[in-house]
Amino acid sequence: MSRSDAQAMENEVVAGTAVPLRQMAALFALGSCALLNVYATQPILPDIAHRFGVSLGSSTWTISASTLGVAVAAPLAGAMSDRFGRKRVMVAALIGLILTTASCALAWNFPALLSLRFAQGLLVPFIFTAALAYIAEEWSGRTATTMNGVYVAGTAFGGFCGRFLAGAAASFTGWLSTFLVFAVLLTPVLVLTVRCLPVERRFKASASLGDSLRNVAKGVWDWRLLATCFVGASLLFQQVTSFTYLSLRLAAPPFSLTSIEVGALFVVFLLPVTVTPFFGRFIGTIGCSQAFMLSQFAGIAGIGLTLSIYLPSIVVGLALSCMAVFAGQACATGYTARHAKGGRSAATGLYLTCYYLGGSIGAVAPAPLYVRHGWFGCVILIGLVALASTALARAAWRDRTPRIKNEVKDMQNS
Numbered sequence: 001m002s003r004s005d006a007q008a009m010e011n012e013v014v015a016g017t018a019v020p021l022r023q024m025a026a027l028f029a030l031g032s033c034a035l036l037n038v039y040a041t042q043p044i045l046p047d048i049a050h051r052f053g054v055s056l057g058s059s060t061w062t063i064s065a066s067t068l069g070v071a072v073a074a075p076l077a078g079a080m081s082d083r084f085g086r087k088r089v090m091v092a093a094l095i096g097l098i099l100t101t102a103s104c105a106l107a108w109n110f111p112a113l114l115s116l117r118f119a120q121g122l123l124v125p126f127i128f129t130a131a132l133a134y135i136a137e138e139w140s141g142r143t144a145t146t147m148n149g150v151y152v153a154g155t156a157f158g159g160f161c162g163r164f165l166a167g168a169a170a171s172f173t174g175w176l177s178t179f180l181v182f183a184v185l186l187t188p189v190l191v192l193t194v195r196c197l198p199v200e201r202r203f204k205a206s207a208s209l210g211d212s213l214r215n216v217a218k219g220v221w222d223w224r225l226l227a228t229c230f231v232g233a234s235l236l237f238q239q240v241t242s243f244t245y246l247s248l249r250l251a252a253p254p255f256s257l258t259s260i261e262v263g264a265l266f267v268v269f270l271l272p273v274t275v276t277p278f279f280g281r282f283i284g285t286i287g288c289s290q291a292f293m294l295s296q297f298a299g300i301a302g303i304g305l306t307l308s309i310y311l312p313s314i315v316v317g318l319a320l321s322c323m324a325v326f327a328g329q330a331c332a333t334g335y336t337a338r339h340a341k342g343g344r345s346a347a348t349g350l351y352l353t354c355y356y357l358g359g360s361i362g363a364v365a366p367a368p369l370y371v372r373h374g375w376f377g378c379v380i381l382i383g384l385v386a387l388a389s390t391a392l393a394r395a396a397w398r399d400r401t402p403r404i405k406n407e408v409k410d411m412q413n414s
Contacts, residue, residue, distance in 0.1 A: 020196075022192075022195075022196040023196055023197060023198075024147070024150050025192060025196065026192040026193055026196040026197045027131065027135065027147060027150055027151045027154065027197075028150055028151070028153065028154035028157070029154060029188070029189040029192045029193070030090065030127055030131045030151065030154065030189065030192075030193060031131070031150070031151040031152060031153065031154020031155040031156075031157070031158060032154045032155065032157045032158035032161065032189070033094070033097065033127065033158060033185075033186055033189045034124055034127055034128050034131075034154075034155050034158060035155045035156075035158035035159040035162060036158040036159075036161055036162045036182055036185065036186070037066065037097070037101055037120050037124070037162060037179075037182055038063075038066045038067060038070065038120070038121065038124060038162070038359075039063060039066075039159060039162055039163060039240070039243070040162040040163065040165075040166045040178060040179075040182065041059075041062040041063055041117075041166065042063060042163050042166070042243055042244055042247060043163050043164075043166055043167040043170075043247055043259055043262045043266065044166050044167060044170045044178075044259055045059040045060060045062070045244075045247070045248070046059075046251060046259070047170045047259060048062055048113075052109065052110040052113070053110075054110055056248070057364075057367045058110075060244060060363045060364050060367065061114060061363075061364065062113060062114065062117050063240065063244065063359075063360075063363040064359075064360040064363045064364050065114045065115075065117040065118045065121065066117045066118065066120050066121035066124075067121060067236075067240075067356040067357075067359040067360040067363065068118065068121060068356070068357075068360050069117070069118040069119065069120065069121020069122040069123075069124070070121040070122070070124045070125050070128075070352060070353075070356035070359075071121075071352075071353045071354075071355075071356040071357045071360060072121075072122065072353075073121070073122040073123070073124075073125050073126070074125040074128075074129065074349040074350070074351075074352035074353040074356065075349045075350060075353055076349070077089070077093075077125035077126040077128075077129045077130070077349050077352075078125070078129040078133075078347070078348055078349020078350065078352070079349065080126070081126070081129050081130040081133060081349075082133075085199075085200060085203055086130040086131070086133055086134040086137075086200050086203060087130075087134070087193070087197055087199055087200060089126050089130045090126065090127050090130045090131060090134075090193055090197075091190065091193055091194060092126070093123045093124075093126030093127045093130075094127065094186065094189060094190040094193060095190065096123045097120065097123045097124070097127070097186060098183050098186045098187060098190065099183075100116060100119045100120050100123065101120060101179050101182050101183040101186060102179060102180060102183035103116055103119075103179075104116045104117065104120070104179035105177060105179040105180050121356070125349060125352050125353075125356075128348070128352055129348040129349045129352055131151060132148070132151070132333055132336075132337055132348045133337065133348055134197075134200060134203075135147045135148050135151060135337070136148075136337035136338065137200060137202045137203055138200060138201065138202060141284075142281065142284045144334075144337075145281065145283060145284045145334060146277060146281060148330060148333060148334050148337070149276050149277040149278070149279060149281070149283075149330050150277050152272075152276050152326055152329050152330045152333065153272060153273045153274070153275075153276040153277050153326070154273075155326070155329070156269045156270070156271075156272035156273045156276060156322075156326050157269065157270065157273045159266070159269045160266050160267060160268075160269030160270055160273075161185070162182070163243070163266035163269070164264060164266050164267065165178055165181055165182070166178045167259045167260045167261075167262055167264065167266075168260055169181060170259040170260070171258065171259055171260035172260075222339075223396070224339060224396045224397070225336065225339060225347060225350065225351075227392050227393070227395065227396035228332055228335055228336055228339070228351060228393070228396055228397075229336075229350055229351045229353070229354035229355070230354060230389070230392060231292075231328070231332050231389045231392055231393050231396070232329070232332045232333075232336075232351050232352075232354055232355035232358065233354040233355055233357055233358025233361075234358060234385050234386070234388065234389035234392075235325050235328045235329055235332065235355070235358070235389065236325075236355050236356060236358040236359035236362060237358040237359065237361055237362035237385055238299065238303075238321070238325055238362070238382050238385055238386060239321075239322070239325045239359070239362070240358075240359045240362035240363050241362040241363075241366050241378055241381065241382055242303060242306070242318065242321055242378070242382060243266070243318075244362070244363055244366075245366060245367075245370045245375060245378045246306060246314070246318065246375065246378075247262050247265075248370070249374070249375045250262055250265070250311075250314070254309075255311065265315060265318065268315065268318050268319040268322045269322060271319050271322065271323050272322060272323050272325075272326035272327070275323055275326075275327070276323075276326050276327060276330055279291070279295075279327045279330055283330060283331055283334060287397075288331045288332075288334065288335045288393075288397050289393060289394050289397040289398060291327070291331055292327075292328055292331040292332070292390065292393045292394075292397075293390050293393070293394065295323075295324045295327035295328045295331070296324060296328060296386045296387075296389065296390045297390075298320055298323070298324045298327075299320065299321045299323075299324025299325060299328070299386055300324075300382075300383050300386050300387070301317075301320060302316070302317045302318065302319065302320025302321035302322075302323075302324060303317060303320075303321045303379055303382050303383060303386075304317065304379065304383070305317025305320065306318055306321070306375070306379065307375070307376060307379055321382075324386075328389075331393070332351070332393075333348070333351070335397060336348055336351045366378050366381060369381060
């Protein structure tokens with residue numbers, strides 16, 4: 001790289017590059033659709049259990065079915081994105097997601113609903129992996145960090161909309177109709193992606209799909225990437241455990257909240273929407289490792305607050321925990337994209353597999369603990385997982401999170 005190119009890059013890193021608002025809106029919308037459907041059944045588990053005559057514990061499989069679909073498809077999604085291009089893969093996945101989401105409203109029994117939820121999950125990683133790789137390739141420096149924060153903020157907004165709208169639909173029009181609403185909401189996301197995101201300029205296709213899959217295999221032997229994948233798994237484990245089992249606690253006496261009231265609690269997802277883009281800049285200032293540690297300590301404090309018997313304290317604690325998870329996600333996804341110099345989408349696919357496996361485990365594994373020890377047992381488990389992930393992140397990311405200025409200096413010397 002010439003000195004003039006490095007100087008131009010430095011100007012972008014220091015001053016930032018003006019990104020058209022329509023591109024930011026498209027990335028935000030893509031992030032929203034990634035989580036819009038995955039956890040939509042979380043606030044309506046009692047309704048599902050009653051409708052299909054299954055136990056409350058069995059109803060949590062409507063969450064795990066979608067997250068397992070994501071985990072299964074993520075490596076292939078990353079490989080296909082590296083082979084066929086980012087935008088093309090995202091558009092195709094969005095069309096498929098609209099069709100499968102609408103089909104969920106036609107579920108005639110519980111196995112059918114689980115199958116359709118699994119199909120939804122299979123399509124989500126084609127959006128997620130391609131979008132993160134697109135950001136890492138099309139922007140650089142602090143601009144890339146900020147855009148990654150915008151995308152993660154979109155996932156927070158999608159998490160809120162999915163849960164809140166599902167709770168509202170269950171109260172007013174029946175919970176099955178919520179899938180039709182989600183299918184309609186996905187349509188403008190498709191339009192924004194097609195019209196507002198330019199075709200990738202810096203994408204270099206892998207030689208073959210086999211080469212892309214081999215990039216996934218290489219990631220298994222990269223201990224830093226693998227550790228980051230486990231960090232991601234711990235983050236979604238914390239979030240799914242907290243929202244699933246706290247929802248059950250709040251639906252039971254003495255709180256006895258209705259479905260729409262439980263769904264309204266997910267308004268706390270709007271806080272990461274506003275905070276995460278700024279946290280992206282914070283990461284660029286102090287580094288991933290330090291930022292992640294601070295986020296997890298805040299999350300532990302927040303989850304501790306949910307032990308209160310007062311609903312306002314529980315909401316505050318849930319908000320802190322939620323912001324901590326999305327802040328940690330911004331750290332982990334940003335590190336993954338930077339660390340993987342080649343086959344970015346394949347590396348992101350591996351990360352996504354572990355991330356959603358963590359969510360699948362978080363939906364069902366704590367159930368016996370909740371039955372035996374209540375919400376207190378879940379809080380202890382979440383705290384231990386957060387501490388373990390913090391230690392792992394500090395070990396894996398130590399001295400490997402490059403400062404922006406050092407990156408520029410390296411390019412100038414190249």
